[in-house]
Amino acid sequence: MSKEQIIKYKYAEEKKIIPLPNDDIIILDVSSPNWLKTSITGKYLLEEMKEPKTIDELTAKISQVYGLPIDVVKPIIRETVEKFYETGVVIRIDKDNKFTSREKQKIESLGLQQIWINVTYACNLNCSHCFARMKGDTGFIPANDLIRIFKEAQSLGVQEIVISGGEPTLHPELENILREARKIGDWKIKLITNGYLSGNPENERKIKSLCNYVDDIQVSFDGIKPETHDAIRGKGSFEKAYRFMFLLSEVESIKTGISFTPLPKNINEIPKLFNFAIQVKATYIHLNRPKYPLNTLAFPSLDLFMSQQFAEEAFTAYDKLVQEFYKSFEDMRNLNVRLPIIDTSFDPASELLSPLKKERCSAGILTIAIDPKGDVFPCAALMRREMLYFGNVFEEGLEKIYKRGRDKMIELFSVEKNDKCKECLFRYFCGGGCRATAKDLKECDYLCDIFQKRFIDFWKRISLPVIRTYANKIYETREGGIKRLTC
Structure with a gap:
């Protein structure tokens, strides 16, 4: 049997769904943290993965629903599901029932x-x-x-x-x-x-x-x-x-x-x-x-x-x-x-x-x-x-000196301990913001509300389908581009 007949994918339902204009949605994994912008069709595909399914099973279902040939649908399903996996939206389950998921490095x-x-x-x-x-x-x-x-x-x-x-x-x-x-x-x-x-x-x-x-x-x-x-x-x-x-x-x-x-x-x-x-x-x-x-x-x-x-x-x-x-x-x-x-x-x-x-x-x-x-x-x-x-x-x-200071900074502030940050959907993206722009070193950045608004505005502007990895390709070119130069 081929890998696409064996490996299954499952949607982790604890993800946060953020609606956007034009029936687009953001699927946000707060804890990873990862995100995916997709359409209502992408949401339907994820609904199908509430129960584990292989690429072949998903292809057959979508082919039936939309009346499209399997050979046309399968490459699209394969690429889309792989994007879902890369962003941690779905987990991968192998033939021995062991699962793997993607999470960013701390x-x-x-x-x-x-x-x-x-x-x-x-x-x-x-x-x-x-x-x-x-x-x-x-x-x-x-x-x-x-x-x-x-x-x-x-x-x-x-x-x-x-x-x-x-x-x-x-x-x-x-x-x-x-x-x-x-x-x-x-x-x-x-x-x-x-x-x-x-x-x-x-x-x-x-x-x-x-x-x-x-x-x-x-x-x-x-x-x-x-x-x-x-x-x-x-x-x-x-x-x-x-x-x-x-x-x-x-x-x-x-x-x-x-x-x-x-x-x-x-x-x-x-x-x-x-x-x-x-x-x-x-x-x-x-x-x-x-x-x-x-x-x-x-x-x-x-x-x-x-x-x-x-x-x-x-x-x-x-x-x-x-x-x-x-x-x-x-x-x-x-x-x-x-x-x-x-x-x-x-x-x-x-x-x-x-x-x-x-x-x-x-x-x-x-x-x-x-x-x-x-x-x-x-x-x-x-x-x-x-x-x-x-x-x-x-x-x-x-x-x-570095080891002592590192321990001090880890102890000083955490989004998990701050009353405002710990409930925020974006806490693991910004890390509470910059300590130098926070009015109190143990508090979150005073621009927090603006940050949240700009996160949502960014998602509204980008094209479909976009995940973090692909967004980097869009927003970074060898010259004449837009690029994040710092950590």
């Missing part, structure tokens, strides 16, 4: 993936919204200490090193540091900069030299016009960053991104970022979600851009950016132009495409951050929060 099953290192707090700008600004604190992590950290990180299986600050290009030994990082580990190296280094031949030689050791350089732009950017970052900073991007465009071996933080002064420029990215020859666009700084008193305008109302405006502007991409893509793809990718990590709906099950934020589990004093925290946005201090790399080993 973030806790993974080790440390990324280390973010602020090599200095020294900076040549004074941006109005920067949570890292530390006036008077201008020390550098010595190169020898960084090299030791890299070696310890390599033994932990770290996949990415992010070098930031302050402004990392002010570190007098940066080139040597990056060179050693490249030698030590087979990992991605990313440099985040304000682009202010350009402007004289010696500095521009240094920029191109740095490109030999990194995979990705992200340059901060907070406006696509000089007057907008300079009002936030300082006079002349736009021209410097623009020139920096031009120099990077001459190096084909690395990714170059523009990083943009939505603020009241620049939100209307977000929809125009796609064309600006083409202009500066960026390979991707990254939008930052604003985070709560440690010292809120230093940011008198905080409530203007840390509110649900402003978040709604920012997400609306982001949606217009995506629409602009789709409108421009077909016209431009045949031209000799490198088209940028839009990083969807800004949009909470991108969590629906994540391959991971999240009981909590990944900070301190998949990521850690090290400040210029050697203090270790869960992530860059949670630095200098005393209750989240993991230890100091100048005083003890990185592995010991």
Whole structure:
């Protein structure tokens, strides 16, 4: 007998059915978490699998109901049932009555993936919204200490090193540091900069030299016009960053991104970022979600851009950016132009495409951050929060610090223990949201209600039939696409 005559499939009825317009439905497995968008016909097929059935049995039934030839129906049934299985909507039962099901990997099953290192707090700008600004604190992590950290990180299986600050290009030994990082580990190296280094031949030689050791350089732009950017970052900073991007465009071996933080002064420029990215020859666009700084008193305008109302405006502007991409893509793809990718990590709906099950934020589990004093925290946005201090790399080993901090983060927050999260259908997609945007570290993200709305809106927009795996194919292309670049 063939496999399709033996292997049976059964629909697990505890799945949540979410109705959508046009008789479409979402079948949501909350605990996996997985989901599937299908039609009323797909729902009928699942109803047939309340009792275990083989592909051949399902084919015969659908062929009879719809009056279609078996050889036409069978390939469609086979593909559809396999999609149901991939998303955990149905279980597979073998000839010995043993069943298998699909569930996403938990973030806790993974080790440390990324280390973010602020090599200095020294900076040549004074941006109005920067949570890292530390006036008077201008020390550098010595190169020898960084090299030791890299070696310890390599033994932990770290996949990415992010070098930031302050402004990392002010570190007098940066080139040597990056060179050693490249030698030590087979990992991605990313440099985040304000682009202010350009402007004289010696500095521009240094920029191109740095490109030999990194995979990705992200340059901060907070406006696509000089007057907008300079009002936030300082006079002349736009021209410097623009020139920096031009120099990077001459190096084909690395990714170059523009990083943009939505603020009241620049939100209307977000929809125009796609064309600006083409202009500066960026390979991707990254939008930052604003985070709560440690010292809120230093940011008198905080409530203007840390509110649900402003978040709604920012997400609306982001949606217009995506629409602009789709409108421009077909016209431009045949031209000799490198088209940028839009990083969807800004949009909470991108969590629906994540391959991971999240009981909590990944900070301190998949990521850690090290400040210029050697203090270790869960992530860059949670630095200098005393209750989240993991230890100091100048005083003890990185592995010991990471394990202690990881246990602390697992204990701190879980969607299963939070009164609001534990009843939410989306709890294992978002993991309660970002700890840095939660007003209380033990509470869910203050944008929770917006997240839920965007999840549903995403499902309404996508085509049929779509599951997470296939959605990734739709929303990710080699160039000129939309892609989630972070965990």
